[in-house]
Amino acid sequence: MTEFVLVAGTWLGSWAWHEVVPEVRAAGHGAHPLTLSGLADKQGVPAGQQTHVQDIVGEIERLDLRDVVLVGHSYSGIPVGQAAERIGDRLARVVFVDSNVPAHGESFLSAWPDGRAMVEASMAENGGFWAPLTAADYAGQGLTDEQIVRIVGGSTPHPGATLTEPAVLARPLGELPATYIKCLLDGAEPMADVAELLTGERWRLVELDTGHWPMFSQPRELARMLLSAAMES
Template sequence: MSEFVLVAGAWLGSWAWDEVVPELRAAGHGVHPLTLSGLAEKKDLAAGQQTHVQDIVDEVERLGLRDVVLVGHSYAGIPVGQAAERLADRLTRVVFVDAVVPADGESFASVWWEGREKLETPIRENGGFWAPLAADDYAGQDLTGEQIARIVAGSIPHPGTTLTGAAELSRDLGELPATYIKCLLDGPQPGEDVAELLKSEHWHLVTMDTGHWPMFSRPHELAGVLHRAATGG
């Protein structure tokens, strides 16, 4: 079985996977949810984009993991995609959960759907951090009131330097064995960059009829998708 390293998106920590972890372990996998520097219990650590990449690489190497499935949700797709390149000899698959994918020389902010300034301006105005979403921002994402309250309570401001720092890739991301999970309530189609990557024989698309945070809205279904991605089903 595989060794899963799970990395949640902006504002979140390893706790975001609490309902997914037991199901993957019950299926026989090793599971290692990871909090990135500057977030959750690591909120006091300084962080930049490459810090987050190194967080992931260090965790895999520290634990001596092989047959690794790296899972990156939302923002975390950017450091996960870079870490996957550096861990190729240990890697089974990369899974992007409704995620942004890295492009060499580009940042999360530079590909922001509203334009770079729409993200960088509020980060500057908030002391260098990206403020978490409010409860109302989660409407229409297949989340219960209780689930929304849990996300909001656990979220903390996200260090802006991780969002504005450039990704560093030395080869085509399409060469990685990858599964892309598109959450349909967050948009019916992947972005153009992901659509291009999905032309690769190494990439596979899976859709989920839920919102952008499936680890909260559909943890059982998400665990099943991750299991099948790891086992080739």
């Protein structure tokens, strides 16, 4: 049995995987959605990027999970990519869902120069937190009005230190067995750093014709892709 550990991106918690988890469990596998420190039901817990890495590693060790497919969406690809190399032989595969990926010594913001000023301005106005998106920001991402209401209603401010701390990698990310799911409504091509990783033998690209939040817009199709990725492990 494969154990899927599911980590959503900025502003979200374990609740974001509500429609994906039953699909994974119905196929006979374990599904463990995780809320990172400082978000959702863990609001108020101080958090930097390495806190989030430890959240993931600690949960896998606490539950003594083996044959782990570690799934990171959006921002969470950065802590997930670091956690993947720290759990050793517990790891079966990493799946990056339209996500950022870690680079040693680089932060989320240093890898996103075009958005840095906007995020830093939001953090300055919100006590060090990145304020959640508004409903209008989700237009064109394949979401229904009801799904947008769910996302906006459940989102919580994202702790800024997780965005500014550098990633720490002990070995090249390309050595990990990985699947990258590119959501096409959020851009037809992967980012340059991801494209380079995909040239390696251990990384595989899969495309999904939806927006950046497929756990809401296409949860069943996303679950099928996760299950398919596990079969490659």
